[in-house]
Amino acid sequence: MSAIELSKPQWSSQKVFILAAVGSAVGLGNIWKFPYITGENGGGAFVLVYLLCVALIGLPVLMSEVGLGRLGRANPPQAMANLAADFRASPLWSLLGLNGVLAGLLILSFYTVIAGWAMDYFVESAKGSFRGISGEAVGQYFSGFLANPWALLFWHTVMVGLTLAIVAKGVKGGLEKAVNFMMPLLFLILLVLVGWSAAQNSFGDSLRFLFAPDFSKLTWEAVLIAMGHAFFTLSIGMGAMMVYGSYLPEGYSITRASLWIVFADTAVALLAGVVIFTVVFGNGLEPGAGPGLLFQTLPVAFGQMSGGWFWGTLFFFLVVLAALSSAISLIEPAVSWLEQNWRMSRIRATLLLGALVWLAGIGTVLSFNAWKDVHLLPGRTFFDSLDFVTANIMLPLGGMLMAVFMAWVIPAAVRRKTFDLGLVGDALFIRDLRYIAPVGVLIVFASNLVESSLHRWIAVGVALALYALYAYNRSRYNLSIRPGE
Ligand code: TRP
Secondary structure: OOOOOOOOOOOOOHHHHHHHHHHHHOOHHHHHHHHHHHHHOOOHHHHHHHHHHHHHHHHHHHHHHHHHHHHHOOOHHHHHHHHHHHOOOOHHHHHHHHHHHHHHHHHHHHHHHHHHHHHHHHHHHHHOOOOOOOHHHHHHHHHHHHOOHHHHHHHHHHHHHHHHHHHHOOOOOHHHHHHHHHHHHHHHHHHHHHHHHHOOOOHHHHHHHHHOOOHHHOOHHHHHHHHHHHHHHOOOOOOHHHHHHHOOOOOOOHHHHHHHHHHHHHHHHHHHHHHHHHHHHHOOOOOOOOOOHHHHHHHHHHHHOOOHHHHHHHHHHHHHHHHHHHHHHHHHHHHHHHHHHOOOOHHHHHHHHHHHHHHHHHHHHHHOOOOOOOOOOOOOOHHHHHHHHHHHHHHHHHHHHHHHHHHHOOOHHHHHHHHOOHHHHHHHHHHHHHHHHHHHHHHHHHHHHOOOHHHHHHHHHHHHHHHHHHHHHHHHHHHHHOOOO
16 A cells, blocks of 8 residues: 555535635636736637636646545655555656646745735735826836835745745644635625726726637747646646645545636636726726736726725735735645655744745846846746746646546546546546547647747647557556456
8 A cells, every 4th residue: 555644634624625725726826817918918819728728628637636635645746656556657656746846836936926016015005005096107116116126025025924834834724714704705806896897998898808819819839828827727737736635535526626616716817807908908008018917907996996995905915815825835735745755844844945935036036127138048037937837837747647647547446436427427537638638738738849830740749649659558558457447
């Protein structure tokens, strides 16, 4: 049996698990990142690809990841090692867990910087600085803020500190309670904002931009970004959901929980998008403004609406909370790995990782001022490079391998018992895991590898041929050890 099986905390109810998982999924990805990458990539067609990726790749990978956590019963590298040992696969599968541990830390290092922006906006909003502010004035405030590395560093430090304080105490304490009322409240404020938007002249432009696809604006790179974002926004591909799944008692429905997570996460992103683009088109702002989009638009909306001071302050407070409940899930896999496999105390592990994350975050802080023109990857700042490598490469790679593991390594009987999907549901699930999710990721990866279109199709062909070879071998192997599969 498994080498390390630890007695672990368990969720006290299915609802608590769903809340924590939604807390992880809903965060800056929905409110900050989704609108700005949608603006940069032309709107509707990009949104459509994103929604397809969420439904066809995100949902099954999310279910697989939670399922692997429950079956593997440990931190991601150890859970994969346990499962590989149980089901006679290569011990190298634990590298999948390590990829996740690293991706989580890298993401967290820029995540806390952006969460710090929201914190600053919470304070400014509370001070009343955004009363009646124009698009131009808020743009000036924002560029002034970004130009000051010390301000960014200060808030980054605060956010890292808050994350560590929560994680050091264990996830089950206060945050669980905070998430409990915060998620519904965030939703409520978004609805208030959507109500305000619907009364604006630019509401129709916003809906058209988001939901009327113009495929001439779609590039292969945009497809990669949309797919990467499906992983990022659902918190999948790096083991966060695996850790949460490892606390899941038998008998709770993974499928039902996953559907809730996907629904809530997608709804928040789309609502935020509708509001932000209403402000963009109503004030002659630029949809492709980049990472500052949220911060250059929403204060204008709050500044104009009645009760805007109250709603704005509350909104940025909730964005900070939503970011915190996501941030803890980014570091939790690494913490539990150090705790369980390296016998470090929780406090020590948290402090060590926090120091690393804080240091790496300085690179992101400087990306918006002193290192604006310093490129790590061609044409990308330190921040852009980290974001690109994690969201568009490490997460899809990790998620694809989880789907492959669930599809080709876990025996059918175990899978059926874990997900309890019924005959038709299971047939769809396994086909998606075998032929849609990994193939989709491979096609998008391969087509981004090369520039010219002929070579692009050769790359796609080679990738698919290799996958077919693996699948063929694996299914023969399964047949030879498990008749009846
Ligand atoms: N999903 C979160 C968001 O949208 C970010 C996040 C939390 C995350 N945990 C993760 C992303 C794990 C990838 C992997 O803001």
